[in-house]
Amino acid sequence: MTPAGPTPGTPVLEARDLHRSFGGVRAVNGISFSVAPGEILGVIGPNGSGKSTLFNCLLGQLPPSAGQVLLDGEDVTGMTPAALNRRGVSRTFQLLQVFPQLSVRENLILAGQEHVGSRLGRLFGRPDAGLTAAAERMLHLFRLEALADLLAGGLSYGQQKLLDAAMAFMAGPRLVLLDEPAGGVNLTLLGAFRERLRAMNQEAGSTFVVIEHNMDFVMSLCTRVICIAEGQIIADGSPQAVRENPQVIEAYLGH
């Protein structure tokens, strides 16, 4: 459920001077940026640059040492992942995270059910929480219809990746954070996968933040890219501009 009525022009997500250190290492060292509604923001950077820590701070997985996270202009710093999710933030993980002992359809219903009604209502309501139709639609969008009743654990890697992404969209999120969506997906599937994501962005009006290593994928999907190195933003702009930024090239080559 999304909070009612953000004023127009308010960014969906805003990070204000985020810091996070581990021991003496400043993994995230003063990062500020905002994401406008409908944007697909790519986050790139060499290994160990702090991308994953940033993601974990944004998602409530790790409390930031300092700074704020705002969702639709509202301070959500320190909120649990579950609470954030119920406010319309969903994510995928770098490593596959589907529920192997549930069928594909059950995985999708699970991804949406906590957004429907009250907990007690769900106990006494319909077993599918009224989400079968929404799950069917998602199965169709991600071309998973034929696999709907199989256990997710039995799917191929690419199929699980699709399911993983589909789950992120089940609850009609305002904001989706995708952690290396292209990782491990083979080339034939990749194009289709990108088209699905783009379609979800346009149809559902979701805003995306994407961490990705695959430059072609980032350049062809994102509307804007930021590059992080050593815990700080070193470039922010159009994919083209960031790709040609000498500092970015330096950061990648330097490692």
Added chain:
Amino acid sequence: MMRGRPGALLATALAGILAVGLLSFVLEPYGVYLLSLWAVYTVAAIGLNLTLGYAGQISLAQATFVGVGAYATALLMPHGWPFGATLALAGGLCFGLGLLFGFPALRVQGHYLAFVTLALTTLAFLVMRNEAWLTGGVQGIAHIARPVPFTSGRAFLMLCLLVLTLVTVATWWLLRSPWGRAFIALRENPIRAASLGVDVRGYTLLSFAIGAALGGVCGSLYAPLVQYVEPSPFALALSLSLLLMVVVGGSGSFLGPYVGALVAVLLPEWLRFMQDYYLVVYAMVVMLLLAVCPDGLVGLAGRMLDRQRRGHPAEPADGGKA
């Protein structure tokens, strides 16, 4: 959420209960007593299966909940409480106690949780044994009357089966509901579950509390069945025995507790010629089963059925959950 077709699973369980009810008409009183014991233990095992098998929270505290239910019933029935009310109270009391016992699970998992619940069970046993003003101590509480009109052995079995039927339907409903899905999500990947909006803490506590409530219901049937309560049946051994029932039947399988409790109740009878050695054999069978077939007898049966149906070796168990 349930392996196999949910409707078929419910029908199988209910048919089994019905069969037990019919069987009782051709059995001697002792056989009827054993069937009652089966029904009573099955209720507690269903509860533990919910906590352990579905939600993945290992609990060695189930014996305590059975004990609390039994003592509550034994203490309140003489004061004129109707059986239905003591049953509800035992369930409610254990639900609350289960919330409390579930708190450690918010901090630790796996065998750490096993240790804590084991210690809690040992402490609860000491309380039952030592606080004689409440529990009668080692003397226990004798002459517990059965509720009218279920005073005869067979009539009381019917009451047990009635309660088991209600528990079966309720559990089936619960597991098919979004709650059941959330429990499994908790077992398989709590971090991913949280990222999908699942309130992991809330569901963890609920899985303990609901499992505990069923332990309490079991206890409140156990007291009037045996008509005598004292601490020793509610020691750690019962927790272990209930855990083994769940594992032998098939942890996380809907029919597992019915099968596991049946084995636990009947095996000593079948192995009667071995006298005291039956526990040795039982423990050996359990270890063997754990090694060769970790998804229990129901998983084994499922695989054999599959093989027969397809006429060729089945895929590895649908429930190969570690």
Added chain:
Amino acid sequence: MFWLLAQLLVAGLAIGAIYALIAIGFSLLWQGAQTVNFAQGDFVSLPAFAILGFTALGLPLWLAIPAALAVAVLVLGLLFKRVLVQPMLHHGVLQLAIATMALSIFLENVLKDTGGAEAYPFPGLTGGFNLGALFLDWQSLTVLAVTVVTVSALNAFLSRTRTGRAMQATAQNPSVARLLGIDVERMIMLTFVINAVLVTLAAVLISPVYLVKFDNGGQIGLTAFSAAIVGGFNQVRGAVVGGLLLGVVETFAATYGPDQYRTAVPMVLLILFVLFRPHGLLGRREERRV
């Protein structure tokens, strides 16, 4: 008052030293072989019964103890690892833990069916001497001496010898150890053998105090788990400190607290530690495996 406290302290340390030996074995199995052994207490009962059995057959005690040690190494070391742990481990740590619960039931009933349900007396040392107002009995002193020697020897073995260091490397990271050319299987087997030796020693030391009864293992095992966790199970030192601490606290509680809640002490400590300091007094936090 002082003398009484000192007397209690000696008694507590003596019983605690035995808990420490059992806890060390428990920790080694947990760390070195992912085996959370819920039957550890019964592992102490088996050699105790074996010694009584051998003496009943006419062996003198000094022969019965090594004979029981051989039985323990064979059954609790080799057989346990080969027959139960090895096949179970790939199903998961928790499945194996549950299997050891079944093993506990198995062992207790084997002992009951073959040895009987009585509590048997066990030969120990009697007498002692006075040190001021403090009476030092030979039994307690022997227990403490044996424990000190055993723990020192074990520590020296683990840190000074090549095999000992290989064992530690295996416990910390089996895959890396394998890459380094360590025979991981042999190291794990060695862990089981060491545990068998430790429980046999514990059996000899504890039986004169607690007598020999088939179901003693439950309480002894619980106390040893508590000692391992309280001390911090990822170190031999931790188990020693935990064992001594529990022995002392338990002895004082038995003297000054309600006797019927004596056995509650280790349980309460266990719960408090798991919840608030799961890595124990001396353990390192990052090695906690859940």
